[in-house]
Amino acid sequence: MPHRYTCPDCSISGAVHASRRGAERDQDAHRQTVHGGMSPPSGDRIGYAPPSSRGPVIAIGVFVLLILIRQLTGVAPDDVARWLGLI
Secondary structure, three states: OOEEEEEOOOOEEOOOEOOHHHHHHHHHHHHHHHOOOOOOOOOOEEEEOOOOOHHHHHHHHHHHHHHHHHHHHOOOHHHHHHHOOOO
16 A cells, blocks of 8 residues: 655655555655654654556556557567567
């Protein structure tokens, strides 16, 4: 489950991490560099970060592109893989 560190005092959010531990590392680093190792006055939090919708959109785009290339050139991805000796 993806997590993200947020500091409302600084109006920043950390990167999205696959685990809570990654967001905790962001929290520790931010507290050390900006707040002198202390918790911000308004507090900070580590919460759930909804996954990006770009992943499926990119996958669909690549799939459509491969179909378009196949239709225009007659060359499929498996043909290229055979030519390169990958399969």
